[in-house]
Amino acid sequence: MAFAFLQNKKVVALSAVGTIAGLTMMLKDYMQGGRFKNPVMAEGKVVIITGIGKETAKELARRKAHVYMVCRDMEKCEQARTEIVLDSKNKYVYCRECDLSSFDSIRKFVDTFKHERDRLDILINNAGVMRCPRTLTKDGIEMQLGVNHMGHFLLTNLLLDTLKASAPSRIVVVSSLAHTRGEINITDLNSEKNYEPGRAYNQSKLANVLFTKELAKKLQGTGVTVNALHPGVVDTELTRHMGLFNSFFSGLIVKPILWPFFKSPVAGAQTTLYCALEPELEGVSGQYFSDCAPKEVADAAKNENVAKWLWAVSEKWTGLDQKPPNELRFYIDFETLDIKIIDEKGQDIFEKAYKEMGLVEDPGQEVQEDKKHH
Numbered sequence: 001m002a003f004a005f006l007q008n009k010k011v012v013a014l015s016a017v018g019t020i021a022g023l024t025m026m027l028k029d030y031m032q033g034g035r036f037k038n039p040v041m042a043e044g045k046v047v048i049i050t051g052i053g054k055e056t057a058k059e060l061a062r063r064k065a066h067v068y069m070v071c072r073d074m075e076k077c078e079q080a081r082t083e084i085v086l087d088s089k090n091k092y093v094y095c096r097e098c099d100l101s102s103f104d105s106i107r108k109f110v111d112t113f114k115h116e117r118d119r120l121d122i123l124i125n126n127a128g129v130m131r132c133p134r135t136l137t138k139d140g141i142e143m144q145l146g147v148n149h150m151g152h153f154l155l156t157n158l159l160l161d162t163l164k165a166s167a168p169s170r171i172v173v174v175s176s177l178a179h180t181r182g183e184i185n186i187t188d189l190n191s192e193k194n195y196e197p198g199r200a201y202n203q204s205k206l207a208n209v210l211f212t213k214e215l216a217k218k219l220q221g222t223g224v225t226v227n228a229l230h231p232g233v234v235d236t237e238l239t240r241h242m243g244l245f246n247s248f249f250s251g252l253i254v255k256p257i258l259w260p261f262f263k264s265p266v267a268g269a270q271t272t273l274y275c276a277l278e279p280e281l282e283g284v285s286g287q288y289f290s291d292c293a294p295k296e297v298a299d300a301a302k303n304e305n306v307a308k309w310l311w312a313v314s315e316k317w318t319g320l321d322q323k324p325p326n327e328l329r330f331y332i333d334f335e336t337l338d339i340k341i342i343d344e345k346g347q348d349i350f351e352k353a354y355k356e357m358g359l360v361e362d363p364g365q366e367v368q369e370d371k372k373h374h
């Protein structure tokens, strides 16, 4: 009898368990999604990543970038930094304090950063908060809209001059598939009349995509690109405010059931790395990616009127519509005693003056040559 072994219950049970385990592993493997396979290096590129974004920061450090992890919990950041430095043997990894729920803290960070560095090649807006109870940022904005959109809106705008001066440079906005369920509540953007945590998260992630599209238009011809992405459903601390994922019941039943469907943090970092580094994306802007490939956005994310409206409101709420006049920044290289003065448009005023006087043929050429070596 060929199938006699089926009468042995132990054998049947063991082979059923083996089959289920094998299928589960295959499903888990499939769910990890696209990988960024290009071994391109990022030697000397200056990168800011908000939230710790450990796996993205680690890979960038392995590729020899100078990585600034910008976050609010310095102890947690320092732990991640130590791990990254030991792993990558790259000592140019830094922790800098910035609470994205405080405009004051964002401005302080940008000031400090600009005194340290006169270039920024890649800005990764990664930090996020999801489905928290209704709380307000220091400036009175609903927390998810405040951190996920408004904080990053201010941060990005304050860094635009440095990004432009470092062009070609990139801005990467970590949004979410949740944007497809989002709606910008024009009559109650701050969820004052009605707050539903999921709806506020979806709105903030739609705001990320609308911001990306509007900014891409404003950045045309500057050499700075901006793209948004969905990282996948990743096993991180993002679900910390969701009871379903944090109860005893969840630990026992829900998490094991959902485990095959979650990406690992390494897999979750792939599309961010792709948008930050893929050479083929040079010049590509205003797009949305998932699994290292372009994806269509929801119709709500294509609404140019809403994007413009959101931009205007964001400028007002962040105080960006009140720009200080003619802000100049000074840099001194203490080794060579070179002095640089950068104007509010991110231009070196000496370089501009020499060019205007015809004393230098094309000062930008030297910079371009220099960039080729990065």
Ligand SMILES: NC(=O)c1ccc[n+]([C@@H]2O[C@H](COP(=O)([O-])OP(=O)(O)OC[C@H]3O[C@@H](n4cnc5c(N)ncnc54)[C@H](OP(=O)(O)O)[C@@H]3O)[C@@H](O)[C@H]2O)c1
Residues within 6 Å of the ligand: 050, 051, 052, 053, 070, 071, 072, 073, 076, 098, 099, 100, 101, 102, 125, 126, 127, 128, 129, 130, 147, 174, 175, 176, 177, 230, 231, 232, 233, 234, 235, 236, 237, 238, 239
């Ligand atoms: N995980 C997913 O399945 C998934 C899916 C789609 C999109 N995303 C997006 O991916 C991004 C990264 O999330 P994640 O999954 O890595 O979640 P995470 O593990 O919770 O990381 C979020 C990071 O943001 C930081 N953050 C929160 N509020 C902040 C603030 N006020 N100031 C500065 N930093 C703050 C957190 O710092 P603390 O640790 O100090 O709180 C943390 O480092 C988010 O934008 C999220 O919306 C994630």
